Amino acid sequence: MKRTPEKRQAILDAAAEEFRDKGYERASMSDIGLRTGFSKTTLYGYFGAKEALLAALVDEATENGVAAMLEVLAGAGPHLAVTLERFAGRYLSYALSPSVCSLRRVLAAGAGRSELDLRCRDLGAARIDAALAGYLRAQMEAGALRGGDARGSAQQFRALLEASWFDRVLFDYGSGPGPGQVEEEIEFALAAFLRAWAPALPVATDAS
Incomplete structure (x- = not known):
């Protein structure tokens, strides 16, 4: 053959x-x-085996999308907000793609609990969070963000990007945001994230 x-x-x-x-x-x-x-x-x-087909579908759906996000972080310039906005655009383009949405529903419906199936359920999230956490950690060390749990902050940013549409798409009772709404989702998530992780203001001291 x-x-x-x-x-x-x-x-x-x-x-x-x-x-x-x-x-x-x-x-x-x-x-x-x-x-x-x-x-x-x-x-x-x-x-x-059928498991190999599922793994191949996940790899196909995630490879290009995850690579596009990693590219943004690898080539990040000096402006935190600009980099996160670009990352968010790539992330939503990936997360809202028909292939990824369809796979989310398939996996959520129950593809077993084997090591392979659990890896498939990830849909690239671990790689995305690890790369974003590395970038955010560097920003914390540079003083652009308040210090804290870098991985937790990465997961929070993704959660903010998904907040208004994830359940609708996962359970197939509505659609995700349209092209114009995507920009609004990014603006909201970015503003909320930067407020939450803004560097602490220096404590004023009385001059003596």
């Missing part, structure tokens, strides 16, 4: 549809094969 990128992508696309329509637990390799017209032998030649 000659493997081709086109066949591999066709299998991934069919798996994504099957997981979305039936849920991870009820989806089967046989049904994925029916969607593609490929035999089970062909499917297993590309992916040894």
